[in-house]
Amino acid sequence: MRDLLAALTELRERLQEIPQADERRLSDLKTEILGRKAGALTQILAALPRLEPAARKQVGGAANALKRDYETAFAARERELKHAGDAGGAGAGVDLTMPGRARWVGGLHLVTQVVDEICEIFHELGFTRAVGPEIETERYNFYALNFPKDHPALDAQDSFYVGGDLLLRTHTSPVQIRTLESYPPPIRVVIPGKAYRRDPFDASHAPVFEQIEGLAVDDGISFVDFKATLATFARKFFAPDTRVRFRPSFFPFTEPSAEMDVQCRICQGAGCPTCKQTGWMEILGSGMVHPAVLENCGVDSEKYTGFAWGMGPERIAMTRHGIPDIRLLFESDVRFLAQFARGPR
Amino acid sequence: MIVSRRWLEALLGQALDAGEAAAQLTMHAAAVDAVVPLHQDLGDIVIARVLEVRKHPNADRLTLCRVDVGGPDGPVEVVCGAPNVQAGKVYPYAPVGGTLPGGVRLERKAIRGVESNGMLCSAKELGLGQDHSGILELATDAAPGTRFVDVVPVADHQIVIDVPASRPDLLCHKGVARELAASLGGVVKLPEIPSGQAVRRSGDATDRPPVRLTGGEGTVDGVRVSLEDAEGCPRYIAAVIRGVRVGPSPAWLVGRLGAVGQRPINNVVDATNYILLELNQPLHAFDLAKLRGPAVVIRRAKPNEKIVTLDGVARALTPEMTAICDAERPTIVAGVMGSAESEVTTATTDLVLECAYFQPTRIRRTRRALQLSSESSYRFERGIDLLGMPDAARRAIELIRAVAGGELREPPLDSWPQPVQEATIFLRPERVARLLGVGIERAEIERLLTSVGFFVAPKDGRLAVQVPGWRPDVTREVDLIEEVARLKGYDAFPDELRPYRPGTVPDAVLEEAKARVREQLARAGLYEARTIPLGPADGPEAVAIQNPLSADEAHLRRRLLPGLARRVEHNWANRNRDVRLFEVGTVFRMGKGEGEKGKGAPEEWHSVAGVITGSQRPPHWSDSAKVPDMDIWDLKRHFELAVEAAAPGCTVQAATGTGAGWVAVQRGGEVVGQAGSLEADSPVWAAPLFGFEVRLETALRDVAPYRPLPTQPPVERDVALLLPAGVTAAAVAAVLARAMGPLLERLEVFDEYRGAGVPAGQRSVAWHCTFRDPTRTLREREVDELLARGLKALEDELGVRRREG
Known part of the structure; x- marks a missing residue:
């Protein structure tokens, strides 16, 4: 027993070595003293059951106290060394240029991000989101929208039919009709969703694409409100100094109809291949709601006026991020998705 | 639509800058897609006069010419190989050092021992045609040395206009010129036809207006015309021109057509094409000699009536189509294409000229049914100028006679059973202000509308506006307001945000639900994919396109x-x-019940799916071993996350049946999702692939209530249990929870072990139990009693015992 107590005293003196130990020495000391099998202190503790009860109590108390002191000292020195490493770098043998530990991250598709961003901007302008089915009737997809039967305007809307007069909607515009039929003015909605056209895949066409339509109808809405709302959107979406222009166009469901261009983001209007040397990029088709559309929905077209627009988030994403081929947006190559991975907004 | 700058200049009587014209058209009429310069590469070519032609000393086929090229050093020597070179004539000349079209620079070199100072050029060498049989002889008295492009009008621009379906008037040069005159100033006047007057003789019928018929039948110069299908063809003008000489067109006509990309065919066809491009009036000239009767009958085709069209294809017609026939059979698919048989050839001397209006939807259906379109069908489908037809016919006759000769013995016959006049629309200036948001002076409105051919007269405080025949798109007041807006220029209107009233439509719950799921799965480390909803049939209920x-x-x-x-x-x-993807999207199946879109209409709903394969986490240099690949336990967690977000209230349960997997079950027992291993065409180095899918519920989510944070300390116990075969962890957890009551706060599995020390067929599962009483400190003894109660229940109900040692 006396031997054991002496050994303990000796061991206690060695506590002083700990504050000077470097990482390697510390690890050696730990093994030497507290090692699971051959540790000096471990062996003393292991010998306890063989002692007389009184001796066991005396030696055991001292040994356990020493063990606690060692553990505290080791932990303190480890913390010290770790902090030295954090602050001082290589001095402590830690190469801080080594890569950190990563975890998998995911993210929303670029087109979803653009859709969310657009809806958010229009939300600030008082627009809520409305949605509708992707399989539609000809009435909702065409005729209520003032497409004349057998008119060349239908050519640009080559559609997939699924039986009878049911087709995959060629734009999200049918939701304009559904909204006008279900809610009284004032109406301010944006309509995100998929649309389908019978275009084979190529660099700039996809048979399925995302569209965001918008509709505002109220007593007294004018061409000025229309221009202001969409120009405000463009400045919020692109940059505050974005230049926009409106020019004549044709859609059966708007009159006057307009196309909105923004100054080319790449050449700043000087002309480049991306903007086909025009200095402008087409962003959306739009116009004042055709009175026939309002009438088709039972809305008084003398009292109420409005504006509507439609745009393609894929096209806008490609414009803004310089993506040359729309197919990249559908391939789902994780290297592509990771480039634009941004967490949920 | 491609228009030529020069052609527009001829109509406007003034020079145009192509870029400026394009900008004006884009901002006021229709977008210009491109401006293409033509023959701008002839700047080095000059006019040269050949003074003397001698034989080349060393070659029979070559000549040596002394040529005046207008240079200060007098005439130069040129070697020429053309058979048609003649002293005294004028040719285009490219000097050594100059550049030919295509960018070839002319080098000085000796030809058969004689050095040439330049080259006399053929049409082909200048990019002006295919003729390479000789050099291009010029009829000009311009001084030698004058730039070729200043003398010969070939330098031009093509302006490519994206004409919308609503604006057929922009499908011709006159219509485009009209828009330019409105925005740039000026008037549109048809240019004189070169030598148009010269062939005219006294007593000629050309100057007389067509004879108007309101009945269906008449005769012109021996040809009987019967209009039987006035629905398909409301108006039909026919003229007979006798004694034409079919041959090549004069250079000016070839040039005009060439400038817009049209190849010359013969003088008669070229003349009709010219009128098409000038006035948007499609015409058809056919050989009178081949016409049986001779008669022209405009009628519905008989069922399955046959015609071989100009493209050599035999086609069967239907009564839905209008046919132009002779006394026996169809010679033209009305408005679309003529027959090969009745075509004008070099042998043709007498011809019938057709100038017609065909009903647009009839043409559209015919075109689609036959899958045959032409310049004519394109224009008829959009609506041509019904009221401008007599003028177009007269100009066509004049042009044909100017380029192909012939005479008109009788004025044309104009069959028009139900004549109509210009439509009148009333426009309220206050409505203009209301819709456009700024007031526009009445005089300004009048000026703008008049500038593009509307006739405006004030009437009772409104404006009575007469719509010209070339604007079939203008049918109501709002169309006139659009005219005012575009002619004034959309950019002229302010764009200040004005106050608005909030809308009545609530934000779509579906979009909220989709956003919630996307957020959850993106946070879990999955990338969002967007696939297309079209594919092969994936089951018997798949909706077919x-x-x-x-x-x-x-x-x-x-x-x-x-x-x-x-x-x-x-x-x-x-x-x-390492691929981890998810998608939130629409899925479809054949419907069974009665829906809004009729019985059996396809149904659609939203679904959420994910796939995972690859490492559990990115490798790190400090890892002691390779990071394990994702397995079914990663799948289970992702599935649970998806179900929690997409279908709250559903539980994830082990799937029964073959294979490891899970299902999501609604409270009512309906399965709305599943997860498991996926079969795929995988390379050898790929990790296992797992997938899950769950139906998206769009209900609003409950608000999460606050639960007070515990203030009392927990008591923790670890317990290892021996589970006989067939006893699940879930069953054990359920028994423990029930037996130990509400003081058991949490149960976590932290280990599973089979092997030494565990009886065969059994497994040891270790649990970490947390106990807590929210109101007071639990005593160890109480917890021991609780645990004992739990263990007893396990033993009694499941035969599960504590693992000793």
């Missing part, structure tokens, strides 16, 4: 997973091993 682009994409998806699995294969093909 009736007119698919390809057999591979002939159905709408019933589930998202197959599409995502294909995306994983695409990633593997690009050597991406």
Whole structure:
């Protein structure tokens, strides 16, 4: 027993070595003293059951106290060394240029991000989101929208039919009709969703694409409100100094109809291949709601006026991020998705 | 539509800057897609006069010419190989050092021992045609040395206009010139036809207006015309021109057509094409000699009546189509294409000229049924100028006679059973202000509308506006307001935000639900994919597309997973091993019940799916071993996350049946989702692939209530249990929870072990139990009693015992 107590005293003196130990020495000391099998202190503790009860109590108390002191000292020195490493770098043998530990991250598709961003901007302008089915009737997809039967305007809307007069909607515009039929003015909605056209895949066409339509109808809405709302959107979406222009166009469901261009983001209007040397990029088709559309929905077209627009988030994403081929947006190559991975907004 | 700058200049009587014209058209009429310069590369070519032609000393076929090129050093020597070179004539000349079209620089070199100072050029060498049989002889008295492009009008610009379906008036030069005159100032006047007057003789019928018929039948110069189908053809003007000489067109006509990309055919056809492009009036000239009767009958085709069209294809007609026939059979598919047989050839001397208006929807259906379109059908489908036809016919006759000779013995016959006049629309200036948001002076409105051919007269405080025949798109007041807006210029209107009233439509719950799921799965480390909803049939209920682009994409998806699995294969093909994707999208199936869109109409709903394969986490240099690949336990967690977000209230349960997997079950027992291993075409280095899919519920989510944070300390116990075969962890957890009551706060599995020390067929599962009483400190003894109660219940109910040692 006396031997054991002496050994303990000796061991206690060695506590002083700990504050000077470097990482390697510390690890050696730990093994030497507290090692699971051959540790000096471990062996003393292991010998306890063989002692007389009184001796066991005396030696055991001292040994356990020493063990606690060692553990505290080791932990303190480890913390010290770790902090030295954090602050001082290589001095402590830690190469801080080594890569950190990563975890998998995911993210929303670029087109979803653009859709969310657009809806958010229009939300600030008082627009809520409305949605509708992707399989539609000809009435909702065409005729209520003032497409004349057998008119060349239908050519640009080559559609997939699924039986009878049911087709995959060629734009999200049918939701304009559904909204006008279900809610009284004032109406301010944006309509995100998929649309389908019978275009084979190529660099700039996809048979399925995302569209965001918008509709505002109220007593007294004018061409000025229309221009202001969409120009405000463009400045919020692109940059505050974005230049926009409106020019004549044709859609059966708007009159006057307009196309909105923004100054080319790449050449700043000087002309480049991306903007086909025009200095402008087409962003959306739009116009004042055709009175026939309002009438088709039972809305008084003398009292109420409005504006509507439609745009393609894929096209806008490609414009803004310089993506040359729309197919990249559908391939789902994780290297592509990771480039634009941004967490949920 | 391609228009030529020079052609527009001829109509406007003034020079145009192509870029400026394009800008004006874009901002006021229709977008210009491109401005293409033509023959701008002839700047080095000059006019040269050949003074003397001698034989080349060393070659029989070559000549030596002394040529005046207007240079200060007098005439130069040129070697020429053309058979048609003659002293005294004028040719285009390219000097050594100059550049030919195509960018070839002319080098000084000796030809058969004689040095040439330059080259006399053929049409082909200048890019002006295919003629390479000789050099291009010029009829000009311009001084030698004058730039070729200043003398010969070939330098031009094509202006490519994207004409919308609503503006047929912009499908011709006159219509485009009209818009330019409105925005740039000026008037449009048809240019004189070169030598148009010269062939005219006294007593000629050309100057007389067509004879108007309101009945269906008449005769012109021996040809009987009967209009039987006035619905398909409301107006038909026919003229007979006798004694034409069919041959090549004069250079000016070839030049005009060439400038807009049209190849010359013969003088008669070229003349009709010219009128088409000038006035948007399609014309048809056919050989009178081949006309049986001779008669022109405009009628509905008989069922299955046959015609061989100009493109050599035999076509069967239907009574839905209008045909132009002779006494026996069809010679033209009205408004679309003529027959090869009745075509004008070099042998033609007498011809019938047709100037007609065909009903647009009739033409559209015919064109689609025959899958045959032409310049004519394109224009008829959009609506031509019904009221301008007599003028177009007169000009066509004058042009044909100017380029092909012939005479008109009788004025044309104009069959028009139900004549109509210009439509009148009333426009209220206050409505203009209301719709456009700024007031526009009445005089300004009048000026703008008049500038593009509307006739405006004030009437009772409104404006009575007469719509010209070339604007079939203008049918109501709002159309006139658009005219005012575009002619004034959209940019002239302010764009200040004005106050608005909030809308009545609530934000769509579906979009909220989709956003919630996307957020959850993106946070869990998955990338969002967007696949297309078209693919092969993925089950008996798949909705078929009736007119698919390809057999591979002939159905709408019933589930998202197959599409995502294909995306994983695409990633593997690009050597991406770690692939974690999800999608939130629409899926479809054949409907069974009565829906809004009729009985049996397809149904659609939203679905959420994910696929995972690859390492559990990115490797790190400090790892002691390779990071394990994702397995079914990763799948289970992702599935639980998806179900929690997409279908709250559903539980995830082990699937019964073959294979390891889970299902999501609604409270009522309906299965709304599943998860498991996926089969895919995987490379050897790929990790196992797992997938899940669950139906998206769009209900609003409950608000999460606050639960007070515990203030009392927990008591923790670890317990290892021996589970006989067939006893599940879930069953054990359920028994423990019930037996130990509300003081058991948490149960976590932290280990599973089979092997030494555990009886065969059993397994040891270790649990970490947390006990807590929210109001007071639990005593160890109480916890021991609780645990004992739990263990007893386990033993009694499941035969599960504590593992000793």
